Amino acid sequence: MYENLTNYELLKDFKSNIGIIREQIFEEFFLRFTPLLEKYAWKLGEKDIKYFLAEALYNALLIMPDKCDNFKEDKYIVNYIYKSIKSEYIKLSKYSRKHDINDEFDDSINSNYQSNEIEYHLLLITIESILNQKELELFKMRFINNYSQIEIARKYKISRQAINKKINKIRRLLFDVLLEEGFNTKK
Structure with missing residues (x-):
């Protein structure tokens, strides 16, 4: 029913529908991905993990x-979904502690894609x-x-030094968390 639609057409239908129609569209995305x-479920060593990754796919479709x-x-x-699933895989692999994270993922899906805007989002x-x-x-x-x-x-009617301290605090917090999440902080 949906197999002839492009991913963009499917995404638009997914976002504009609810209920059973949205579930059917998600099933098509699920089949495509x-x-x-x-692949990532296998890397974690459990087939049931696939459904946690499918939840990441669903959430990616919602916020895309x-x-x-x-x-x-x-x-x-495809690249946006790939990065969302990869991010969930990293979280799950850290949580399960069964396997070390391999920095060299198979880039066969997104080797030719520009991803700056997707990474930014x-x-x-x-x-x-x-x-x-605040x-x-x-x-x-x-x-x-x-x-x-x-x-x-x-604007806040406080000193520049106070703003500087708050910005430095935010930078440290973001650096620590983003490093933990696997974002490349050297860009």
């Missing part, structure tokens, strides 16, 4: 931006889950909106 799910022009190309959707999602509301607002002002420390200090 079963080899990847099985469907309005972005880049996502009209299947390669970006995943990084922002991770940052939003780490920081509290820290997140300060982070966005400083690093996304490019406010200077002096401008931020004036």
Whole structure:
């Protein structure tokens, strides 16, 4: 029924429907990405892990931006899903402690894809889950909106040194957590 649709068309249908139709569309995505799910389940040594990875696939579909022009190309959707499943695999492998994380993943799926925008989006999602509301607002002002420390200090009516301390605290927190999550912090 859905096998002739592109990943982008499927994603749009997935986001615009609920209930049984959404489940049917997810089943199609599940079938398309079963080899990847099985690969990481095999690496963890348990077939049941595939369903935890399938949950990561479902969550990736929920949060994936469907309005972005880049996502009209299947390669970006595939890469986004690949990175989401890979991230969940890393979390599960750390949790299970059964296998060491292998830094050289099989790049056969995404070897030709540009992933800067996808990594950026995943990084922002991770940052939003780490920081509290005030820290997140300060982070966005400083690093996304490019406010200077002096401008931020004036807005909050505190010293620049206090802003500097808060920004350094946020940097340390993000560095530690992102390093733990497997993001490359040397970029």
